[in-house]
Amino acid sequence: MTQSPDDEGTPGGQRPPRPERSQRWSDLDRPPLNAAGLRRGLVRAGGLWRQVDVVQRTGSTNSDLVARAAAGKAEEGTVLVAEEQTAARGRLDRHWTAPARSGLSFSVLLRPTEVPVARWGWLTLLTGVAVATGLSRTAGVDTALKWPNDLLVTVGGEERKAGGILAELAGADGVVIGVGINVSLRADELPVPTAGSLALAGAVNTDRDPLLRGVLRSLEEWYGRWRAAGGDPAVSGLQETYAAGCATLGRTVRAELPGGRALVGEAVAVDGDGRLVLATEAGVQEPVGAGDIVHVRPVEGG
Known part of the structure; x- marks a missing residue:
């Protein structure tokens, strides 16, 4: 996932998609996600995550999940993951592309009906905290948050954008949150010097399966804490934690x-x-x- 200098949304600047280097399975550094393993690790009785779907290619996981929710075909806790997106959107309708399987591109559907709508704006910041926490545990990379929706890593002593978040309303009672994280993006695949990836930041683990499980478990934990507090960012500890990790x-x-x-x-x-x-x-x-x-x-x- 690559980023233009002015992009404030999910990581990625607009550029022509790169062709695959050879056949689909030839890049051993970028194996496909294990959908069945992700379901076994995430879907459990009493848990938040109810359904985890992995698609090989789509335009935008956010758009797809918003449409599912509007059609009544998705419940809270649905996760949609794409190995490649062709029409992904960031803030201000910016578009981004990335080599297939070079990162994590997923959206989740939440329905925080017991939280006042006025506090739903915290969901983007909450997701940032959850992603940073999950990646710290699973990838061993120090991360920082650029307000309101960017994930920063350090590459060569410089802050680089390695992830982004986009939240969209899904009907009157739902929110779809899209997350894009650069995992194995290489230096020669970066369109601008301000982009980065976990690999370039020295991650100890770039296996996307445990990374995604770690991020989603962290999101479940923070969402549960925030929801139990009625969305109060102070009582849930979200406001203090976000401020502690905010590079802005x-x-x-x-x-x-x-x-x-x-x-x-x-x-x-x-x-x-x-x-x-x-x-x-x-x-x-x-x-x-x-x-x-x-x-x-x-x-x-x-």
């Missing part, structure tokens, strides 16, 4: 807002609504929401 905090950033307005300030907090709070030179603390913002960029020297 403490930096001077420029937020480009709709209508050509720009706001420069130090990112000082993530508030109770999941908004990034900027302290401006005028001495005002102003929150910006993920739904309103176009870009958050570090300011040179900040």
Whole structure:
């Protein structure tokens, strides 16, 4: 999964898809996922995950799962994984592509009906915490979160984007959350220097099966904790944990807002609504929401 410099969504910049190097099974570093093994490891009585489907190729797992939910053909806890996506979307309708089986591309359907809708915005940040926690355990890679939806790793002493998250409403009571993670993407497959992968960050494990199980178990744990707290980010520990792992905090950033307005300030907090709070030179603390913002960029020297 590859990324354009301005992409704030899932990892990946738009570029022509690369042809497979040879036959489908020739790249031994990129074996297919074991769908049956994933189901055995994740689907259990009383657990969140009810169905795990792996498809070889699709346009977008998010679009497919939203359509399933709309047709009443998916229950909470459905997981849809694609070995390759051809029309995946990030924030602001950006598109991205990646070599087949070079990463993890999946979507999950959640129905947090007992949580006030006003708190559903935390699901993107919650997923970021869950992904970072799961990868730390299974891949041995230190990760950081760029508000609101990016996963960062360190490659050659530099922060690189290795993952992204996109949440979409699925009817009145559901949310589909899509996750893209660069796993084995090689240096010669990166379109821009700001992209990265777990392999390039020195991961001790790039086997996608345990990585996906670890991320989904972490997501189940955090979602259960947040839901039990009625979506309260403080009571569930989500707000504190996100802030501890957020690389955006403490930096001077420029937020480009709709209508050509720009706001420069130090990112000082993530508030109770999941908004990034900027302290401006005028001495005002102003929150910006993920739904309103176009870009958050570090300011040179900040």
